[in-house]
Amino acid sequence: MSKSSGRRTRRVFNAEFKAKVALAALREDKTLADLCQQFELHPTQIIEWKKQLLANASGVFGTPSKAIEAVDLKPLHAKIGQQALEIDFLESALNKAGLLSADK
Incomplete structure (x- = not known):
């Protein structure tokens, strides 16, 4: 009997990798299927990271008020x-x- 229960361990991705994937999705020079194969991710994950990038992109060009208040x-x-x-x-x-x- 094998110790493995057939479950995959959860992969953890750093912010740099997520940004790379989301930017690749934004470029739209590859299909979602191609990106899934390239990065070994589920399409839902790529779409979610792309949405997060678009939702938070304005923070790159402005100073969040929370950062100022934190000092x-x-x-x-x-x-x-x-x-x-x-x-x-x-x-x-x-x-x-x-x-x-x-x-x-």
Whole structure:
């Protein structure tokens, strides 16, 4: 008796491969059957990736608002404030030591 139950393992495709397949489908220089054979995929999968590419293509040319909102500015503002204090302190110390000219 074989350990294999006849089930195929699920294949996982990276984004680069999906984009390659979807772009090939968009070119329309090959039939869907040819693409299925070339990439060893089911036609439904190719059609789905093509739909996803078309639906999300505008994101390539614009900045999604979620990406902008995801940046937490609090630590950046704190760092700027800290550096401003350090610069002021060093400027004062250099002036007292006579190492910095008054006219900057």
